[in-house]
Amino acid sequence: MASQNHQRLLKSARSWANWSDSAFSLFGIRFGWDFIIGLIPGLGDVISVLISMRLLIVARALGAPLRLQLRxxxxxxxxxxxxxxxxxxxxxxxxxxxxxxxxxxxxxWYNTNRIAQSKM
Incomplete structure (x- = not known):
């Protein structure tokens, strides 16, 4: 059951990272909403980092070690x-x-951790 939930969280994180960093292309250069929101002086960068905290929340939900969360x-x-x-x-x-x-x-980390646990 937890594995299915973890897979859903990872799928959501993949979608989020794509949406945020590489959803669009212009002249062969990929960018996402993170760039667009960041164009708003000052406030855009604050909004962007707050939204990007989602991946940190996913990492915590998956039980990632503190060292990875800090990175x-x-x-x-x-x-x-x-x-x-x-x-x-x-x-x-x-x-x-x-x-x-x-x-x-x-x-x-997740794939390495999952493989290590399956060998136990």
Missing amino acids: ILVNLLLDFFVGLVPIIGDVLDVFFRANQMNLRLLEK
Whole structure:
């Protein structure tokens, strides 16, 4: 039962990361709502980081270790502070896809953890 719930959480996280970081393409450059929302000076970056906390919440729900949760938080904060820099921060935000990065970290941990548990 927990495994099905975990799979639903991961599927939702995948969808979220795609929506947030790479849902659109313009001239071959992928970007998502995180970039678009971040264009609102100051407030956009605050909204974006608050919304991006969703992956941290998923990590906690899956029982991810504190170290992984902190790494996810650091990535979110880096994305936030880079995004605060006018123009340059917005451009860098297209290439620093914190949500995609955090999703990969979470899936790697989850899959490794699941494999290790199945061997017991």
